[in-house]
Amino acid sequence: MKLKDKSPLSLLTVMVCGALLCCTAGQAVGEEYDEDIYGPEAPIIFVKPVKAVEFSHKVHTMEAGLDCDSCHDDLFEMEAGLAEQNDDFTMESLYAGQYCGACHDGDMAFASNKRCTACHIGVKGFERLHSDGGSTDSGH
Amino acid sequence: MKVKDLEKLENEGVENLPSEERRRFLQFGLSVTGVFLGGSVLSLTSARNARGALGGMSPATKFPYSPHYTMVMRQNHCIDCERCKEACKNTNHVPAYGYRTTILEQQRPTGPDSTERIFMPVLCNHCNRPPCVRVCPTTATFKDKVTGIVMMDYKRCIGCKTCMAACPYNARYFKEENRAVDKCNFCYDTKLKESGGKITACSEACPANVRVFGDLTDSNSAAYRLIHAPEKVVWVLRPETGALPNVFYMND
Numbered sequence: 001m002k003l004k005d006k007s008p009l010s011l012l013t014v015m016v017c018g019a020l021l022c023c024t025a026g027q028a029v030g031e032e033y034d035e036d037i038y039g040p041e042a043p044i045i046f047v048k049p050v051k052a053v054e055f056s057h058k059v060h061t062m063e064a065g066l067d068c069d070s071c072h073d074d075l076f077e078m079e080a081g082l083a084e085q086n087d088d089f090t091m092e093s094l095y096a097g098q099y100c101g102a103c104h105d106g107d108m109a110f111a112s113n114k115r116c117t118a119c120h121i122g123v124k125g126f127e128r129l130h131s132d133g134g135s136t137d138s139g140h
Numbered sequence: 141m142k143v144k145d146l147e148k149l150e151n152e153g154v155e156n157l158p159s160e161e162r163r164r165f166l167q168f169g170l171s172v173t174g175v176f177l178g179g180s181v182l183s184l185t186s187a188r189n190a191r192g193a194l195g196g197m198s199p200a201t202k203f204p205y206s207p208h209y210t211m212v213m214r215q216n217h218c219i220d221c222e223r224c225k226e227a228c229k230n231t232n233h234v235p236a237y238g239y240r241t242t243i244l245e246q247q248r249p250t251g252p253d254s255t256e257r258i259f260m261p262v263l264c265n266h267c268n269r270p271p272c273v274r275v276c277p278t279t280a281t282f283k284d285k286v287t288g289i290v291m292m293d294y295k296r297c298i299g300c301k302t303c304m305a306a307c308p309y310n311a312r313y314f315k316e317e318n319r320a321v322d323k324c325n326f327c328y329d330t331k332l333k334e335s336g337g338k339i340t341a342c343s344e345a346c347p348a349n350v351r352v353f354g355d356l357t358d359s360n361s362a363a364y365r366l367i368h369a370p371e372k373v374v375w376v377l378r379p380e381t382g383a384l385p386n387v388f389y390m391n392d
Binding site: 049050051116117118120121122123124125 | 216217218219220221222223243245256258259347348
């Protein structure tokens, strides 16, 4: 009787362990993201002048092969949140080759006036990030 | 195939029809009954006169209202900043639990492992054949005879919410403060008049010029030109309902 009761439990344990192993193995396969080389892993979220724009260091450094000094400190100050304090942090400036527009000119990278939603995540995206962040934090 | 050619064809019978076809035919029969019970007269006629049922409508030769208000959404420019929603709330006193306009979000696959984010602004489509108006038992919601705007007479609304169920665009909500259903009226009483019929609060607030408000009878208006640009694809939401909406979408 007892054995019978236990067997589904042990099966479950094996399955859970297996799933965990798979997860960790999956993570170890890819190159590890090193924040010292590639910049902060968490996305940079701009909320001015509109909510909201997502910038991923990973996409630009690790995947696209840019160096830190490709953007810092000429186009963007190293300190997060400084650029959006500027009055000229607008799409017009981007079209004129400032900020993201230095590369996103339609030549080096897709033009600033195309594919709006590649960077703009909107109020919905912003709120989702916040609610997701909240749930992960409470999970830890 | 042209209707004339269609008439010359031999009757193929129903023996070899796939069951899907049969089902569709049966559904059609049911929908005809439904329309009949609703009060419309519908006669089954020869193929020549039933052209509408065979596919599409005859092109409009004249817009039924003047000014015939419309909104053209340059959808791919929408970034969901929701300034339109804010402006609408402030201008039309929309409570937090409801909306007259909102933004929908979609992920469209663009390849095996890539998707594209799409934001879609929605509001009342001010249909030429508005299902909401048809079902209202008290004529509290009606089509303005001049502008074609679908309006609300709050005093007449009994709050049965049938219009909310009938609307294909989910563009109505029950406003507790009014004890009546509320909806977009292109800012008719709040912004449109004071601007001389030129603009709504949402289109004024849009930083990306996504919402182009205009008059379809004015061939110089931006909205008219966008819709009639020959190389552009323009679409409406849920065309299958036959409501003939006046909000158009395009990627510009």
